[in-house]
Amino acid sequence: MEPETKQQILDAAETLFARKGYKATSLRDLTMNAGVNLASVNYHFGSKxxxxxxxxxxxxxxxxxSRLQKLKEIRKAAGQQGENPxxxxxxxxxxxxxxxARVSHKGEIFLLNLVGRAFIDLDATVQEILRRFMKPLSDCMIETLSKALPEIPREVILWRLQFVLGALGRTxxxxRNPALGKPKEVPDxxxxxxxxxxxxxxxxxxxEPGYAKSFKNAPSPGGRKGRRKVK
Amino acid sequence: MEPETKQQILDAAETLFARKGYKATSLRDLTMNAGVNLASVNYHFGSKxxxxxxxxxxxxxxxxxSRLQKLKEIRKAAGQQGENPxxxxxxxxxxxxxxxARVSHKGEIFLLNLVGRAFIDLDATVQEILRRFMKPLSDCMIETLSKALPEIPREVILWRLQFVLGALGRTxxxxRNPALGKPKEVPDxxxxxxxxxxxxxxxxxxxEPGYAKSFKNAPSPGGRKGRRKVK
DNA sequence: GTCTATAGATTGATAGAC
DNA sequence: GTCTATCAATCTATAGAC
Structure with missing residues (x-):
């Protein structure tokens, strides 16, 4: 009779999972914060x-x-103009x-903290679920980047995508993660x-063209070019 | 009488912490793998x-x-030549x-997996200890990068260092993390x-010069320049 | 130093009254 | 659907015999 309960659990759960992580959030914490009974999580969802x-x-x-669709639009538009994306x-x-993306029900909590947490969560359950939800988008990103950078070997693209994933995950x-305080290494x-x-x-x-196929095994030409005399 | 026990605990612990993470490794797992008694961890180390x-x-x-010393050498050498590092x-x-860095006692386990795990570990204990060990190096990195890129605002450098940290952590x-299997997104x-x-x-x-002080508020000029006609 | 045994706390999940 | 009470399984840490 109270479909509201289900929403309250969801809201409290994403707040707490974002703040403390999945494993570290107990069902007791969670149901207390949601203002519902301990047993209701298993009644409404079956399990944690x-x-x-x-x-x-x-x-x-x-x-x-939404991201998948936008990616496909980019590829289509580029293809019609005879260009790479x-x-x-x-x-x-x-x-x-x-x-x-923000979680709207509370100004301070960000969806990005939730997903960011999940992205770097060591728990096997979290990894498995996240991987399942990300797979289609991940595959499309690889394919689209390959189209955009035909000179770069696939192996290099795959690693560079991992680097981007790491940078995004850490970001x-x-x-603005309240759990971290305000470390001065992370300016707002x-x-x-x-x-x-x-x-x-x-x-x-x-x-970076250093590993384009034509340059293979020739490390980046960059090196010292960025140096400048100190004034 | 057996100082060997301490080593066996250390060896088993870094293997298991690397493979499963700190929180997910119980003292029972750990002491079983080390071939020592459950109570010996607390005897030799005081606590987990x-x-x-x-x-x-x-x-x-x-x-x-070692890294800190090499950083200082770079700064010294560059200073003597009147250049930025x-x-x-x-x-x-x-x-x-x-x-x-590899852990030598067993060919398959890498120190990098251990530190990589710790770097993205959500557990508050791990975060606190890692932060303490990384602080001096982290501070020196910030200072040296600021010297190397005097045109880039400190705020931008700090964020870019976070991006690098994320990329390195994910890498x-x-x-070669055995716990991940062989996902084809990560070529060996x-x-x-x-x-x-x-x-x-x-x-x-x-x-990337897009946020050099002279360009402030002018987003990167990159944009579409990377496009090429499809052959 | 090593061991057994267990304290003391916390967890996810469930049975059964209402 | 909600609640109380509790089970069964974890965990870290410790007390005390050897």
């Missing part, structure tokens, strides 16, 4: 694991479907929705600025 | 937490001291020793190649 799946279904699934646009589609985890900026920082960084790194 | 500190002291501390060299000093975590390469991949990527990203 299926509660986590429900959260991903509510928050991550629509986000990923632009790396910067691809990365922006992947990164932007995550940095913008989501440390950005608005989301738009942060997005630009990360997209610029990732684009430059991914486009 | 102090065992973790002992591992960092044995593995991470000498690594960081090269970003690529700074990053290489930071990244290389970690990707090369350490996924590289030898350590030297991986080092080149990551250093090139990070150098390009960190050197």
């Amino acid at each position: 694991k299926r509660l986590l799946e429900a959260i991903f279904e509510r928050r991550l699934q629509p986000l990923n479907e 632009a790396v910067r646009e691809i990365l922006k589609v992947f990164i932007e929705p995550v940095l913008r 989501m985890f440390v950005y 900026v608005d989301p738009e600025t942060l997005l630009e920082y990360l997209v610029s960084f990732a684009t430059k790194g991914i486009e | 937490k102090r065992l973790l500190e002992a591992i960092f002291e044995r593995r991470l501390q000498p690594l960081n001291e 090269a970003v690529r060299e700074i990053l290489k000093v930071f990244i290389e020793p970690v990707l090369r 350490m975590f996924v590289y 390469v030898d350590p030297e190649t991986l080092l080149e991949y990551l250093v090139s990527f990070a150098t390009k990203g960190i050197e």
